[in-house]
Amino acid sequence: MSENALTVLSPAQTAVPETDSPLILALPKGRILKAAAPLLHRAGIVPGPDFNDEKSRLLRFETNDPNIDVVRVRSFDVATFVAFGGAQIGICGADVLMEFDYPEIYAPLDLGIGGCRISIAQPRDRSGLEDNPNRLSQVRVATKYPSITRRHFAARGINASIVHLHGAMELAPVLDLSHLIVDLVDTGSTLRANGLEETHTIAHVTSRLIVNRTALKTQPERISAIINRFRTALASSAAQARDQQA
């Protein structure tokens, strides 16, 4: 393999699309998409009928607004599509933003959906391990967030060795792949069901509206208009929630 084949491009090395083409809004598949659907609707963004067709293999969809197309990507990839300028706008969990820490991304709005936390957990029967990981010659941590994990432990003077998994992290300490895990926790039921306990919250997480900074500079009116549609949609759903409580 040539050396070039191994080069990983940084977002700043890619071009920004023409101003007359539709803006691309990157939406994550899965749980955030479900939570974001009412907000999109309030913001007046309605993807074409194929978007809800589970059999469709399309990944890019026109919307009712000729200025906006949506693409459906993995939640972990939304930030990368936006950082590289392939999409100008996106909806993305703060966990993913923290992990990649792309300087090209600006996150103007907290959408208040996808609430959870990124935490350290350990087997219930090994209490105290996270409080005193120096007891171990080498702390092994299983996670799909290697950067967040490395930063967290390094800030405490601990050189954690990372076991990089993409799911089912809770199995890692049980099957001796790692001592600890760093994963998302919401209700805590996945931890409990697998004999683990949360020992430390690294950060609270919600989903954000994100934009590519260069696109915001080169097309400020178009991008700001979309940010404002989301801002108005958020205000109207907050007002509705208040009315329902009253």
Ligand SMILES: Nc1ncnc2c1ncn2[C@@H]1O[C@H](COP(=O)(O)OP(=O)(O)OP(=O)(O)O)[C@@H](O)[C@H]1O
């Ligand atoms: N248990 C949870 N409760 C609330 N929000 C969560 C929870 N788990 C994850 N999230 C949020 O939803 C985002 C996507 O979740 P997750 O990584 O589980 O992907 P997914 O919906 O299963 O899709 P994918 O197949 O792309 O991984 C996370 O980045 C996080 O911001």
Ligand SMILES: O=P(O)(O)OC[C@H]1O[C@H](OP(=O)(O)OP(=O)(O)O)[C@H](O)[C@@H]1O
């Ligand atoms: O505290 P809880 O309410 O149990 O939620 C936490 C679980 O949710 C997420 O997994 P998800 O359901 O998305 O599965 P996956 O990441 O393994 O696909 C996360 O990775 C935890 O396993």
